[in-house]
Amino acid sequence: MHPLFLPRLVNGPFEDPALFIPFQFQRRALIFDLGDISRLAPRDLLKISHAFVTHTHMDHFIGFDHLLRCLLGRETDLSLYGPSGFIANVEGKLAGYSWDLVDRLSCGLRLHLHEVHPGRLLRRSYAGSERFAAESDATALPFAGPLHTEPAFEVSATVLQHSIPCLGLALKERFHVSILAPGLEAIGLQPGPWLTRFKNALYAGADPNSDFDLETGAGDPGGRFILGELQQKIARITAGQKIAYITDVGDTSANREAMVAFAHGADQLFIEAAFLHNERERASAKHHLTARQAGEIAALACARDFKLFHFSPRYEGRGEELVREAREAYQKTRDRVGRDSEA
Ligand SMILES: [Zn+2]
Ligand SMILES: [Zn+2]
Secondary structure (H helix, E strand, O other), X not given: OOOOEOOEEOOOOOOOOOEEEEEOOOOOEEEEOOOOOOOOOHHHHOOEEEEEOOOOOHHHXXXXXXXXXXXXXXXXXXXXXXXXXXXXXXXXXXXXXXXXXXXXXXXXXXEEEEEEEOOEEEEEEEEHHHOOEEOOOOEEEEOOOEEEEOOOEEEEEEEEEOOOEEEEEEEEXXXXXXXXXXXXHHOOOOOOOHHHHHHHHHHOOOXXXXXXXXXXXXXXXXXXXXXXXXXXXXXXXXXXXXXXXXXXXXXXXXXXXXXXXXXXXXXXXXXXXXEOHHHHHHHHHXXXXXXXXXXXXXXXXXXXXXXXXXXOHHHOOOHHHHHHHHHHHHHHHHHHHHHHHHO
16 A cells, blocks of 8 residues: 655654655645754755644744745745644744845745634735735634545644643544556556546545546546446555644643544654653653653554654663653553453
8 A cells, every 4th residue: 555645754853843744646745843844855845735833832833934935936825723822923923024025026925824722723814925914814713623624634633731732733544545556457547647536536525426537648548437436446445544743742631631532543653752751750840741651642542653753852862762661661551451451
């Protein structure tokens, strides 16, 4: 199976958090957190359509300027999401520059800011051509988890507690469509851009009895198929991919309960491990997780795999101790949960 999303941490675990999530076979990407992203090539930055920021501490947000600079002068839309206070934070950044020259750039960039509150989402847009003046007052929308929904996937958030509100983030593919090469071959079809159209028809829930037309040319013989019959022949539908991202949270009982439920069943959980557990008091005072807590949460959430990041600089050169502690906790917790469910 080719996963649709190929998430990768932009930096090493001692550096700023940012999870870059490009889409397989598409010039498109999402990003969770905007720490220092100078390692991303401009061609990757240009793929970003939506950026989700857990909170605006500097190490998670300093990359906003870099992204904005790269997109300036482009005819594109960038949607940004963050917790309470986010709109004022971005407006503050925008107010920090002089925009008199954007007229010459014929700047077609538009920013759509979204601020997450419990039960409520505020949205406000800004046009580069208007020197990033707000287009209107913020509008309020209901918020019950999902932040952004497309036919193929959804990004959702939960409000967790750091020293300030901090978003846990998850990306969930609705279901996964694998294309079967032998199936294509059997009916004499070549893979091509039409496959994206075919998958989109499935994600959009199109009537299986409807017609699906193939263009002729570009290696395709063309032809008309019944969508459901074509699906039977060339596709296999499996569970969708889930990626969860949690950072900068204290291990309080309310946070733990929310994290475990939110990350449930993740194929990949990216989770911070700022401290070793023998410094759990320091971790708690700074509203961060220890490696042991991260491993326990990953196991309780039944995450298939987890990756640690956001190590405190005090462990420079000792990163493997954090990894070992989290792995042990993950294994122990899984064993214990397994025994409890057998009993
Ligand atoms: Zn923080
Ligand atoms: Zn941080």
